[in-house]
Amino acid sequence: KQEVTQIPAALSVPEGENLVLNCSFTDSAIYNLQWFRQDPGKGLTSLLLIQSSQREQTSGRLNASLDKSSGRSTLYIAASQPGDSATYLCAVRHSSGTYKYIFGTGTRLKVLA
């Protein structure tokens, strides 16, 4: 059974710092992996989608990498800003052909001004 873990559960950093959020999964047979952002009381917003054949994706100050063999993905945020404060979740879809996505429990990020 696929399990997705995100450590740490919470993180506080000063503004301007570069940071890395981690996502690990137990079954490397994935179809894709997505990173989402969730603001308090809101729905999820997709940040980056990495297909299983890709190693990384970039969008602005965000860079996500994928290492299927080790069951890990990282989300790198450059030059963090207070507006980046949110919960970040990763989700994986198994390659079996089902449409089921398994989510991690998220990392709650606070960027201090």
Next chain:
Amino acid sequence: NAGVTQTPKFQVLKTGQSMTLQCAQDMNHNSMYWYRQDPGMGLRLIYYSASEGTTDKGEVPNGYNVSRLNKREFSLRLESAAPSQTSVYFCASNRGGQETQYFGPGTRLLVL
């Protein structure tokens, strides 16, 4: 273009009552999903519809039923609500399994 919309935003039920959560998307997406989010548990898939006319169980389907009314709409029904179903419910959609999911704003449900 409203994206994914959900109604109601908030609902309080008594144990044993029934209700239907509505979800609609205007992006012409084929696939739609219902999740619940509980503290410390992350999002868990309840049901999904890969395409119009099909529905399949997710991780936690017990106590729920779904209807894919047409390509735009996917409803979630609680026939006899229980306190364990207190949660935030999210609907999502995408063009297909390999595509980015788009989420609605959520429905907060409290079952007393």
